[in-house]
Every structure is written in structure tokens, then in C-alpha cells.
Amino acid sequence: MMPRYLICVVLILLTCRSVEATQGDPIAVRKWPGGVVSLETHWGLRLAIKTTDDAVDDTPAAAADQTISTSGSYDHVLSRTPNAPSPSWLPVADAKTLADAKITDPNQIRVRSTDNGVIMIAVDGIVVVVVDSDAADTNTDADDQVDVLVVATASGTTPTQASVEKWSRQWRPRFVIPFGFDPSTEVVRTLLDAGLAKNQIVRRSHNTFAVSHTDQQVSQPQVVMLSDTPWTMPKELASEFAKMEQASSESQKVFAKLSVQQMNFKPENGTHTPRWNAEHMMGRQLLFFSQIYHAIDPTIPTLDLNPKQMPPDYEFAHPDWDGAEEARQMQRVSDFTRRFAYLLDGMELDAKAPGSRWPTLRALLKQMQRHYGEHTSNTEAKFELPGFPQ
Structure with missing residues (x-):
């Protein structure tokens, strides 16, 4: 038995x-x-x-x-x-x-x-x-x-x-x-x-x-x-990293409360589902930082989980994940970014990072901070739309 x-x-x-x-x-x-x-x-x-x-x-x-x-x-x-x-x-x-x-x-x-x-x-x-x-x-x-x-x-x-x-x-x-x-x-x-x-x-x-x-x-x-002590992030970089992680954490709190049905809600106005917003925010950070890490250490592959940009082309990556799991996925990306951040050792915040499309590392960190806030606000607005599951 x-x-x-x-x-x-x-x-x-x-x-x-x-x-x-x-x-x-x-x-x-x-x-x-x-x-x-x-x-x-x-x-x-x-x-x-x-x-x-x-x-x-x-x-x-x-x-x-x-x-x-x-x-x-x-x-x-x-x-x-x-x-x-x-x-x-x-x-x-x-x-x-x-x-x-x-x-x-x-x-x-x-x-x-x-x-x-x-x-x-x-x-x-x-x-x-x-x-x-x-x-x-x-x-x-x-x-x-x-x-x-x-x-x-x-x-x-x-x-x-x-x-x-x-x-x-x-x-x-x-x-x-x-x-x-x-x-x-x-x-x-x-x-x-x-x-x-x-x-x-x-x-x-x-x-x-x-x-x-x-x-x-x-x-x-x-x-x-190996040493037995973690890499110490420089003070200014640590501050920008913490702000990005905080923005992700605040977004996770919003998504973690949503059911599968709420995550998959398709607004009548043709805009994206809540799930797309979660996948998009996670995917952008993962891609941008894995590109940098891969350029420095090829052991780390470039990881691209970004969804299709336009609503008609988009398909759920995981239609049965609830909001809490999508929030964990966002946290996994935060953990990945910090776990291998030692590869940023010696890099100037106001210099272009290897493998990155962003003009500076600081610009990327700032954009990620804004990005979480923008898409989380967009998602919260959908809660008031007709037909949103209760």
C-alpha cells in the first residue's frame, strides 16, 4: 500500500x-x-x-x-x-x-x-x-x-x-x-x-x-x-542589484496570488494575458544577463525563454502553472543572476558589458527595475476588466 x-x-x-x-x-x-x-x-x-x-x-x-x-x-x-x-x-x-x-x-x-x-x-x-x-x-x-x-x-x-x-x-x-x-x-x-x-x-x-x-x-x-567565501559585490553594483531584486520581489507578490484561470485571462481588448507579462519580465532579465555571463564564461549558455511579442502569436509556455509558480520562476531568474554575478568582477557600471546590447551595465540594471514596475502595473489594471475571473 x-x-x-x-x-x-x-x-x-x-x-x-x-x-x-x-x-x-x-x-x-x-x-x-x-x-x-x-x-x-x-x-x-x-x-x-x-x-x-x-x-x-x-x-x-x-x-x-x-x-x-x-x-x-x-x-x-x-x-x-x-x-x-x-x-x-x-x-x-x-x-x-x-x-x-x-x-x-x-x-x-x-x-x-x-x-x-x-x-x-x-x-x-x-x-x-x-x-x-x-x-x-x-x-x-x-x-x-x-x-x-x-x-x-x-x-x-x-x-x-x-x-x-x-x-x-x-x-x-x-x-x-x-x-x-x-x-x-x-x-x-x-x-x-x-x-x-x-x-x-x-x-x-x-x-x-x-x-x-x-x-x-x-x-x-x-x-x-576554490576559496570558501562568496564573492563580494562592490557597493554601488550591490545597490543597483538590490533594487532590481526588490522590483522583482514586489512583482512576484502580485502574481503569486493569481489562480491558473486568472493567469490565463485573455482581455477582450486584445491586450496580453497576465501570464504573458510574467513570462516576458522573467525572460528579458534571464536573456540579458545570460548573454553577459556566456560571453565571459561559455559554460553558462545563453538562456532565451522570451514569449512571442504580439498577442496573436503568443502561446502559453506553461498554461497549468498557477501564479505562485510563475512567481517562483521569476525568483529563479533572480537567483540565477546573483548566483553567477561573480563574473561581473572588475566590470565598470558605466561600461558596456561583454555580450550585451545595452550601452552600460548600469543602464541594464535600471531598465530591469523599471520593467518590473511597468508590466506589474499593466497586469494589475487587468483585474478590473470585464470577465476577469474571481
Whole structure:
């Protein structure tokens, strides 16, 4: 018999259709003090992994939808389908029950552990493996090419050259990120001696690394040395960013109250539906900032979800999303924009950003602030039109 909590999940999910995740959607791998690594997806799911049992920093864990440990045992999915208010952490067996009921979530994070201290994570066509440096005897194979290998340690020891060589042959990672110990010369030397890194060592002064799916094979992995502190946004840029985010937040409050029928309302005067306004505002910010980020780091694709401009040409992207889900979509774009804003490091506000059609970065930020206000006001005016659903 299906468990009671799973029945509740089914009832919620039956009101939704599945949505297609784009394999190009970028995720962020982030390093935190005390041996904590977190993954953040474009869909807004956050998974924290404690690589030590006594991890001291609870900040990423507190913000995560689910926190796991390299010493734990897992065969789960972290999932949230459209219109569901919060994510679910389900054993794979229960997730398969939902799949049999034709309820699927292509945005889910699949988490699987082995008895050798290995955590395998799959999401958006990306495979991340977290392995303890002491797990020299692991025979775990990945179903697909490993994109990121996080070398973690609970003991503070450096992985042996033999271990690193074995992992390299076994998983063929695109990127290797040392975790849970200081990025010392000893660690780098081990990677070099194993023939893993050679000249492919990149050092970041912040804690975030972008990864997206690719079918391209790599002959030599890249070692990424991350800090454990986030990038600090310059004061003036931070102020403009906060204003843009506030404008989005205020707009979200308006849309979050609307039903599916209200979102799909087609005014008799031929103007756009409320849903078009939400899709348009979200799509413009996503496109403009992903163009900039892609020009700086091609790992992040240009993401264009803009609807057709004219009402007769427009089709709902997600006709069964309620207003709360469209508001979450807007928030996901805000999160995306801030998540990868470290790529703006050193950029002048009054200079043209790479890949951008806007004359300056400041002009883009100002326009986004105005844009949310204009289209939210347009939407609120529709509430008084004849035929608006109550």
C-alpha cells in the first residue's frame, strides 16, 4: 500500500504536468567553511553535502532543501514539481511509484551513495561525484561521464597518488575540486604527480564554480581550487542589484496570488494575458544577463525563454502553472543572476558589458527595475476588466 505521505504528494502532483529540463541549464558547485559543499540548480533546488561529520558552518545547510553527509547511505531524489509549494526528499522506490503514475520531474536531483564513501549526484545532465580521500578501494562506476569530482576528506589527509590515478581512470572527470582541506602545495603536487592536472589548475578567489552539461569529451581534467567565501559585490553594483531584486520581489507578490484561470485571462481588448507579462519580465532579465555571463564564461549558455511579442502569436509556455509558480520562476531568474554575478568582477557600471546590447551595465540594471514596475502595473489594471475571473 502506498504510504500516506506519498499519497499526499501524488494528489499535489496530479494537478501538474511535467516540465522539460534543459540539459544546458547550469548548476553551481559551492565550497563553504568546515568541509561543506553545496549544489544549486537552475530550478532552485539546493543540496548541501557535509564532507565531515563535525562540519562547523551551518549556513549552507540551513539554506538547503536537503542536507546529507558523505558518511550517510542514500538512494533518493530531491524533487519539486510545478505548483508544489516545497521540495520532497523521496527514496528512489517512491519516486518510481510516482513515475509509474506518469508523474515525473526532469528537474530532480538524484543522490546515490555506495558503501565506499562515494556520493554520486545527477541533475540536469550533469554528474557530480563526492569521494572521501581515504576511499582508495572504491569500485563504483558512474553511469555517465563524471563532470565534477569533489575530493573530500574527513581526516585531513591528502589523497594518495594511486587513489587519484584510479579515480581519473575510473570516472574521467572534467573538473576536480579539492575539498575539506587547505589547497596546499602538497595537494597540488599529488595531483600533478598523478598526471591529473599538468597545467590545468585554475584558482578562484571565491567559492562558486559553474558547470553545465556537454557531450564533449576531455582528455585532461581541470583542477579548480576554490576559496570558501562568496564573492563580494562592490557597493554601488550591490545597490543597483538590490533594487532590481526588490522590483522583482514586489512583482512576484502580485502574481503569486493569481489562480491558473486568472493567469490565463485573455482581455477582450486584445491586450496580453497576465501570464504573458510574467513570462516576458522573467525572460528579458534571464536573456540579458545570460548573454553577459556566456560571453565571459561559455559554460553558462545563453538562456532565451522570451514569449512571442504580439498577442496573436503568443502561446502559453506553461498554461497549468498557477501564479505562485510563475512567481517562483521569476525568483529563479533572480537567483540565477546573483548566483553567477561573480563574473561581473572588475566590470565598470558605466561600461558596456561583454555580450550585451545595452550601452552600460548600469543602464541594464535600471531598465530591469523599471520593467518590473511597468508590466506589474499593466497586469494589475487587468483585474478590473470585464470577465476577469474571481
